[in-house]
Amino acid sequence: MRLAFPFTKVFLVARITRNIAAMGTLFELLLLGDDTEHLTDVAEASIAELKRVEQLISRYDPRSEISRINRDAAAQSVQVDREVWELIELGASAWETTGGAFDLTASTPASDQPVPVSFAQVSLDDVHRRVAFSRSDVKLDLGAIGKGYALDRVKQLLLEYGVKQAFVHGGSSSVTAIGGGPQGTGWQIELAVNWQDAPGGLATLSLKDVSLSCSDSHSSETAVSDIIDPSTSAPIGEPRACFCTGPSGVECEAFSTAAIVMGRDRTKELLREIAPTTLASVGWIDQSSGGATLTWLRGGPSR
Known part of the structure; x- marks a missing residue:
């Protein structure tokens, strides 16, 4: 546009x-x-x-909070910085409101698995601000x-x-x-x-x-x-x-x-x-x- x-x-x-x-x-x-x-x-x-915001959320910067989550959340739940947590929560709310049309995992490449990657494979622990992925091919993208x-x-x-x-x-x-x-x-x-x-x-x-x-x-x-x-x-x-x-x-x-x-x-x-x-x-x-x-x-x- x-x-x-x-x-x-x-x-x-x-x-x-x-x-x-x-x-x-x-x-x-x-x-x-x-x-x-x-x-x-x-x-x-x-x-x-x-x-500062770019360094926080860029999935291309290995030092960013999002890159850390994407590296580790499939192996174990990851505690998340409060600022990024609020963005993930907003994404989760938008995913529910739009029936999955908005999805923070949408940029994940398609795999051969029968069930495509979606935010359904992301677990959020609201009490402890922790994120976990149910599959290793899940990645968050705040772009x-x-x-x-x-x-x-x-x-x-x-x-x-x-x-x-x-x-x-x-x-x-x-x-x-x-x-x-x-x-x-x-x-x-x-x-x-x-x-x-x-x-x-x-x-x-x-x-x-x-x-x-x-x-x-x-x-x-x-x-x-x-x-x-x-x-x-x-x-x-x-x-x-x-x-x-x-x-x-x-x-x-x-x-x-x-x-x-x-x-x-x-x-x-x-x-x-x-x-x-x-x-x-x-x-x-x-x-x-x-x-x-x-x-x-x-x-x-x-x-």
């Missing part, structure tokens, strides 16, 4: 931008205010926080919610340090917006997908004090989707995309990822159970009408 971001034409006393490569993508920060020195310090602290969590942490830091206007994104698919932008009417972004026929965007969104997550079944130029259906261990077939806004970036990421697996009809059904205070708006894009078509399942372009 492509997003055009408001990193130009900003005219306030202080305008600080930073970027960092993390979690396999590029994070960019734009902070606005009236104290350049303060915003610079906060921006550097935000970059440090992004690095589906990692960027959203990282942005939630940065958002918390920015608010604690009194930043009232900020726009931060990770890889053009996860966003947090603080304040209403330089004009006060919302941070304007343009939404598009790689597989649409028409040039330009499908919609312009106005974001104000909200997080956004976009999931696209075919976000890269390759023909094969990088999103796996946990029920089949196979990539998603036809192109589809879902984006949603809400107060929590990590919850938006979990929902938008699950929606790609569930499809439009199941997503609409699930939305009947989820309050607008959790998800303010949900948009769906597919090719059911020929070219890429946007349908609002909840809310609209200004959230």
Whole structure:
């Protein structure tokens, strides 16, 4: 999914931008205010926080907490860092809520065993914060919610340090917006997908004090989707995309990822159970009408 971001034409006393490569993508920060020195310090602290989260949850870093769990949890139960435990619990809740469409083990390669890998092979001891795997081929992967969590942490830091206007994104698919932008009417972004026929965007969104997550079944130029259906261990077939806004970036990421697996009809059904205070708006894009078509399942372009 492509997003055009408001990193130009900003005219306030202080305008600080930073970027960092993390979690396999590029994070960019734009902070606005009236104290350049303060915003610079906060921006550097935000970059440090992004690095810390990556080191905590990256399954590619052998020193990370997730890598330790994946190495040892099949042999014996592993006590988990409280921060990572809360993310695993969120993943477990999303797995139950979505009927398995969201699954923290979904990136595990398919094996020859008759029962495919799923979160059903993960045991959680809530009392002692311990995790165990029932099979050696089970691996946890927080990539589906990692960027959203990282942005939630940065958002918390920015608010604690009194930043009232900020726009931060990770890889053009996860966003947090603080304040209403330089004009006060919302941070304007343009939404598009790689597989649409028409040039330009499908919609312009106005974001104000909200997080956004976009999931696209075919976000890269390759023909094969990088999103796996946990029920089949196979990539998603036809192109589809879902984006949603809400107060929590990590919850938006979990929902938008699950929606790609569930499809439009199941997503609409699930939305009947989820309050607008959790998800303010949900948009769906597919090719059911020929070219890429946007349908609002909840809310609209200004959230």
